[in-house]
Amino acid sequence: MESFNELNLSKQLHYTIDDLGFEKPTPIQAKSFSVIMSGADMVGIAQTGTGKTFAYMLPILQDLKFSKQVQPRVMVLVPTRELVLQVVEEIEKFGKYSSVRVLGIYGGTNINRQKEAVMEGTDILVATPGRLYDLIISRTIQLKAIKKLVIDEVDVMLDLGFRFQLTNILELLPTKRQNIMFSATMTEDVNVFIHDFFIAPTTVSVAVSGTPLENISQYAYAVPNFYTKANVLLHLLKDEAEYRKTLVFVPNKKSADLLFTLLDEFFGSEVAVIHSNKTQNYRIRSIENFNAEKTRILVTTDVMARGLDLDQISHVINFDTPVFPENYMHRIGRTGRATQEGTAILLYTEKEKEAKEAIEALMGVTINELDFPKEVAISKQLTYEEQPQVVEINNPTNVEEVGPAFHEKKAKNQKENQGGSYKRIIKQKYKKPKTRGDKNYNKRKKGK
Template identity: 70%
Template sequence: MDSFQDFKLSKQLHYAIEDLGFTTPTEIQAQSFSPVMSGKDLVGIAQTGTGKTFAYMLPLINGLKFSKQIDPRILVIVPTRELVIQVVDEIEKFGKYSSIRVKGVYGGVNINQHKALVMEGADIIVATPGRLYDLLLSRALKPKHIKKLVIDEVDIMLDLGFRFQLTNILELLPAQRQNIMFSATMTDDVEEFITAFFKAPTTISVAVSGTPLDNITQYAYNLPNFHTKINLLKDLLVDTETYTKTLIFVPNKKSADLVYELLYDFFTSEVAVIHSNKTQNYRIRSIEDFNDNKTRILVTTDIMARGLDLENISHVINVDTPRFPENYMHRIGRTGRAEAQGTSILFSTPAEQGFKENIETLMDHTIELLETPETLEISKLLTWEEQPKIIERDNPHTIVEEEKGESFHEKSEKNSKTNQGGSYKRIIKQKYKKARTRGDKTYNKLNKNKGKKPF
């Protein structure tokens, strides 16, 4: 099938496709159309950026008869809240002439709000596992008409912590249903899962590793330690002409806060941060500001690594070298999307060389190694105690809105001054209080993470 015209779809869907300017289906869209239409179980092995949502949703929506019933008929489960928001947005776009009612539910939002939302009625529910399970248990969401189930990023969903939630949910769904799943990789866990829950599935596999990376230019630097990585990061990001929109991946939440802090000294409100300990409002704001070009640099954990469609990312910088090569593939896949050209940069310490080799083996491609600039300041290795303390800041643009008159810089100045005089205990106390008043969860874990090294 070379054109969407060849798909037997309703007029409404054809209009929507035309509006979106799509003419040629991607490989996965062409391949999954017939199996999904026929009602058979489907297993799709596909990297992100291959048009997955469109691939399963088009035939599913097409088969949906108009109804006003409250209980949903299609359920989509994805691993992060941000993906819920994105998938809902996509479905609304191509379902706009088909009177499709789609609702997204996820944690971090008052559950009564979601109960009310669900009671309004929906054809399609998109959800993260935890909130979905809550809604099912409380009977706010009734599963009996769910005949189509889509699970995205299954390999992640089978990680410990996710998998019990997922299997609990599956037990509550009607046995007679069509199962559709997508996974970037086929692991033993995924295979086991398929045998347990799928009935004679059609398996399609597209985008063998290597091929979707044609429009991403990859570079690497070998650097002695973390602080030298930060120095190089600063030296690179100064070039605002080149680094127009840069996503910076770090290995964990603690280093996300730290790298944000270190970059903030140089780039102030050009930089933002996101990770799962931030409140939902903060997370949404960070992404919105980045999408709207209010910030140029976004520091993130792997929360942003998968599936998200961010516009015009010029660079992806990996401050750490992921020890699992798939993570690298997911991360750099945030750039070079939909024909665009992108650049990725990988930082590796001597200890991380082995991880880099694994990545190169998987891709069957050697990442071009760039010379360390002679002007680069090589840091001595600081101990954890010598690391700069993290000052928790609000999202800059949120502050500007909320604090009338007082600018973000004035406020942060004030904060750092008040913090300098006080005893450690008092500072912690202040931080807890501030964290509570603005609902930031990071400092709830302050003591738990104390002394834990980011690298």
């Protein structure tokens, strides 16, 4: 599709598209429009950075009529607070020339303020599953008016353990509704979820799971341990001109804090970190500063960076090798967006070699291996997880078989509890009545 004019959009949406500078729809936007407009259930599979938000909001806004009703008609579920804020901002841009009302609700903030906001009325509700479920239980949000449900980044939601909330929310929604789901990968969990709740959905896919984006150059370094990885990272990031805006992925919050501490000594205000233990204001400020290029290095976990609109990223550095190959695809998709060039670097240890090979098998390509930089020192310092585990000879900690007791029980403790005189004598004498409530049965038997 060469132009948005082929979609027969309203004047208000055309004005918005002109303001945003969009020239033609991306593949996922072009393929999704007619399916969503038809009212059929849809499953969209597309890599990060392909314009998924506009892909589902464009037909929804085209079809959404003016209304003064309080309860929402469209619900968008996303996995994180950051994504709620981002999607709300995007919808506000898309609906600039219309009267659409949009509201975002998420955890970590005052729930009473959100209840008040809901009661003022909205057309589109963007929410995280946890806080949404809380507001549904408190009867603040009524779901009877929902006509369209969008679940974005559903694979992340399932990974985060939101299946319980999602299931309960879906069961409370009106039966007659349109389901729209977007995911970067089609995992087994996602497939089961679709078959449980969707009715003959149309699948729209613009990139096979595991297909790397063509404009991303991929490289790898074989590194012995965590602190040597940190040395390699420091060596690379010293080149400010080359690594002008770098996203560094780590496996967990503990690694994020440790790496941030190491980088902070060298780069100070140039580096920031976000993960789920940071306050909401700190996380928002870190993302804003990174987008504004006030900081050029952002250390983050998979959950925090998934789906966030982080523009103009020059490099994605995988400080660890993801156990699930699909996560590698999510990470490198943060760079090389649209027609821009991007670079992805993977640091892997001997223990992570198998995971690296699984990634290469999924993509069908071999990541270019680079020689270890001669200027970088190989550290002998090990993290707790990397240190060899010491097992005491006389006090083994991993004993699979339990030996016999120290001594046999005394004879008096080996007796079987026979249940007292009732069980031994009375019950045996009178037996059980043949029918319930037959009070005369035992009397008749006794009389015989």
